[in-house]
Amino acid sequence: MVEEPKLHELDARTLRGLAHPLRMQLLSALRRGGPATASQLAEKLGESSGATSYHLRQLAAYGFVEDAPEHGKGRERWWRAAHQGVRFDESLLRDADPAVRGAASVFMHEVASYHSQELSTFIGTRHEWPDDWVSASDVSDFTLRLTPELASELNEKIHDLINSYRAQAAPEGTPGAEQVRLHTHVFPISSD
Structure with missing residues (x-):
């Protein structure tokens, strides 16, 4: 039996620590690329090492990243993601505190922006991938008429x-195996 990924439960306090575009980029880079230093992340993301260092410390204060001392030599400080993902509780969008609602909105917009960026990057670089990977990719959309209960059931089945x-x-090092990103978006639309 395969273990479920370790997730960080977002609450009003930790959401405030994550709801920042650079922090979300840093956390994603550590999850996808593994442990790194602030300088390495700065170069990768086109930021200053001072900014990445500050935001990594903030992420650590909220439990999103942690030291990876087995990678460091001397004064180098290496960081790794403390969890494989986050679980967002939509009740944060209805919190009584406007600052929490604002942070939840920033978080959701950053997630949507990141998903769009990932898809656009693939579309722009698909010519660099072997034909079998291009054929295996999918960019589809569907429109269904569902009740909230059926939409919840659909989400659960997809997950x-x-x-x-x-x-x-596939184990690390398997020929032809790559990390694959899946985005799911289930939301109501107006028929106007």
Whole structure:
């Protein structure tokens, strides 16, 4: 049986520590690329090492990143993601505190922007991928008429299906295997 990924439960306090564009980029870079120093992340993200260092310390204060001392030599400080993902509680969007609602909104907008950026990057670089990976990719959208209960059921089934593939994940170093990103978006739209 494959273990579920370790997730960080967002609450009003930790949301404030994450709801910043650079912090979200840093956390994503550590999750995808593994441990790194503030300088390495600064170069990768086109930021100053002072900014990345400050925001990494803020992420650490809220429990999103931690030291990775096994990678460091001397004075180098290496960081790693403390969790594989976050779990967002939509009740944060309705919190009584306007600062919490604002942080939740920033977080959601940054997630949507990041998803769009990832997809755009793939589309712009798909010619660099082998044909079998281009054929295996998918950019689809569907419109269904559902109740909130059916939409929740659909979400649960999609998540269960995705999680069932964790047991089949190719080990590191498997020829032809790559990390694959899946974005799910289920939301109501106006028919106007």
